[in-house]
Amino acid sequence: MKSIFKSSFRNVTAFACAVICTTAAQISHAQERQPCIGLSGALTGPQAFTGLAARMGAEIAIDEINASGGVLGKKLVLKVYDDGGQPPKGVDNVRRIAMADNCIAILGGYHSGVALAMREPIEQIGIPYVGVMAAGTKIIEHDSGKNAWMFRVSAKDRWVAQYLSDVALQKSASKKIAVFYENTGWGNGAAPDVKAALQAKGISPVALETFNWGDQDMTAQLIRARDAGADAIVMFALDREGNQILRGMDKLKYKPVIASAWGLAGNLGELAGPLANGVLVFQTFSWMGKQDPKTAAVYQKIADKYKLKSPADLKMGSGTANAYDAIHILAKAIAGAGSYDRVKVRDALYRVKYEGLVANYDPAFGQAQEQHDAIKQKYYKLTAWYNGSLLPVDQTPYK
The missing domain is CATH 3.40.50.2300 (Response regulator)
Known part of the structure; x- marks a missing residue:
C-alpha cells in the first residue's frame, strides 16, 4: 500500500511541477519583454578571466548604444550571472535570464559543456542565444539538423x-x-x-x-x-x-x-613563463600590436572603464571583441524588428549587417545551421606566446 501511495504521490508531484513550469513559461511569454540582455559566464574559478572578458566587451557596447539613445527608445541593461564553468549553473541562468528577468536574449560564455547543456532549455523557452566564446561544433550544428535559437559570434571548432x-x-x-x-x-x-x-x-x-x-x-x-x-x-x-x-x-x-585552440589564450604566459614561448594559438581577434582607428577607440574605452594599463591586460581578448560585436548585432536586430518580441528579434538577426571589430557581418547570420556562426574562417588569426605576451605571430620570431 505504501509503494502505491508513494507512486501516486510522485505522479501527482510530477504533474503539478509540469503545470507550474508550463504556466511560468506562459506568464513569461505573456509579459512585456524587458530591454535587457543576459550573460552567463565563468566569473569565478580558474577561468574567471573569461567571464570578465565577455562582460567588458558587452558593457562597452551597451554604453555606446545607450549614449546614442538606446534601442526603440529604451536603454539596454546587461544582466550578468556566474556559471563557474558548470553546466547545471548555466541551465539555471537560462531560466533566470529568460523567465525571471524576462530578457530579450542571452550571451553565452567560455565553456562548451555549459553551452551544450543550455541548448535544451533555450529551445524549450524560445529565447535567442548568442555565444561569444564557447566553440563546440554541436552547440550550433544540432544532430537533429534543426536549430531555431542558437547563434554564435565566435569560433566553430x-x-x-x-x-x-x-x-x-x-x-x-x-x-x-x-x-x-x-x-x-x-x-x-x-x-x-x-x-x-x-x-x-x-x-x-x-x-x-x-x-x-x-x-x-x-x-x-x-x-x-x-x-x-x-x-x-x-x-x-x-x-x-x-x-x-x-x-x-x-x-x-x-x-x-x-x-x-584558444584555451591557451588566457594566462599561459604567467603560468608557464618562458616555457610558453612559441606556443601558437588561434584567435578571432587580437588587441596587440598596431590597432586600426576603431579598435584603438574601443580599447581606450575599455582601458578607461576597467583601469587597464595595456592591451596585454585583456585576458581572452577575442571574447571581449566577440561580445562587443554580439551586443551591437543584437541591438540592430531589436531595432530592425521594431519590437522586443523574441521571435521577431530572432528573425531579424538574419537581416543584420554590421561592420564590427572582428568581422564585416553582411549579413550576420543565414538560415542554414552552419550560417548561425557569424565569424567565418577568413577572419581567424594566429598568435604566439612570446616573453609573457600573446602577440600576432608575425610580430614574434615564430612566424
Missing part, C-alpha cells in the same frame, strides 16, 4: 580544427601530428573534428591523447606522442593543463610545435 591542422602541417617536417584534448564536452567534440581535418589531407594522427581537468602529469601521453614521432601537436586544452603539458615536455626534452 570544426573550422578551428581545419585551421590548426593546416598550421601544424605547415610547421611539421615529418607530417606526423598528435592531438591532445581535454576530457570534456569541448575536447571530446573537437578531437573528431581534428581527426577529420587531418584525414581530409591524407594524414592520420599518430597519437590521440586525452586528459582531465586538474591533471598534474601528462608524461605518459607525451611519451606516446614522442615515440610515435610527432613533431607537432594540435591541442584543445585550457591554460592550467597546458602549463602542465609544457612542464612535462621540458622534463622529457621534447619540443614539438604546439598549434592550439
Whole structure:
C-alpha cells in the first residue's frame, strides 16, 4: 500500500511541477519583454578571466548604444550571472535570464559543456542565444539538423580544427601530428573534428591523447606522442593543463610545435613563463600590436572603464571583441524588428549587417545551421606566446 501511495504521490508531484513550469513559461511569454540582455559566464574559478572578458566587451557596447539613445527608445541593461564553468549553473541562468528577468536574449560564455547543456532549455523557452566564446561544433550544428535559437559570434571548432591542422602541417617536417584534448564536452567534440581535418589531407594522427581537468602529469601521453614521432601537436586544452603539458615536455626534452585552440589564450604566459614561448594559438581577434582607428577607440574605452594599463591586460581578448560585436548585432536586430518580441528579434538577426571589430557581418547570420556562426574562417588569426605576451605571430620570431 505504501509503494502505491508513494507512486501516486510522485505522479501527482510530477504533474503539478509540469503545470507550474508550463504556466511560468506562459506568464513569461505573456509579459512585456524587458530591454535587457543576459550573460552567463565563468566569473569565478580558474577561468574567471573569461567571464570578465565577455562582460567588458558587452558593457562597452551597451554604453555606446545607450549614449546614442538606446534601442526603440529604451536603454539596454546587461544582466550578468556566474556559471563557474558548470553546466547545471548555466541551465539555471537560462531560466533566470529568460523567465525571471524576462530578457530579450542571452550571451553565452567560455565553456562548451555549459553551452551544450543550455541548448535544451533555450529551445524549450524560445529565447535567442548568442555565444561569444564557447566553440563546440554541436552547440550550433544540432544532430537533429534543426536549430531555431542558437547563434554564435565566435569560433566553430570544426573550422578551428581545419585551421590548426593546416598550421601544424605547415610547421611539421615529418607530417606526423598528435592531438591532445581535454576530457570534456569541448575536447571530446573537437578531437573528431581534428581527426577529420587531418584525414581530409591524407594524414592520420599518430597519437590521440586525452586528459582531465586538474591533471598534474601528462608524461605518459607525451611519451606516446614522442615515440610515435610527432613533431607537432594540435591541442584543445585550457591554460592550467597546458602549463602542465609544457612542464612535462621540458622534463622529457621534447619540443614539438604546439598549434592550439584558444584555451591557451588566457594566462599561459604567467603560468608557464618562458616555457610558453612559441606556443601558437588561434584567435578571432587580437588587441596587440598596431590597432586600426576603431579598435584603438574601443580599447581606450575599455582601458578607461576597467583601469587597464595595456592591451596585454585583456585576458581572452577575442571574447571581449566577440561580445562587443554580439551586443551591437543584437541591438540592430531589436531595432530592425521594431519590437522586443523574441521571435521577431530572432528573425531579424538574419537581416543584420554590421561592420564590427572582428568581422564585416553582411549579413550576420543565414538560415542554414552552419550560417548561425557569424565569424567565418577568413577572419581567424594566429598568435604566439612570446616573453609573457600573446602577440600576432608575425610580430614574434615564430612566424
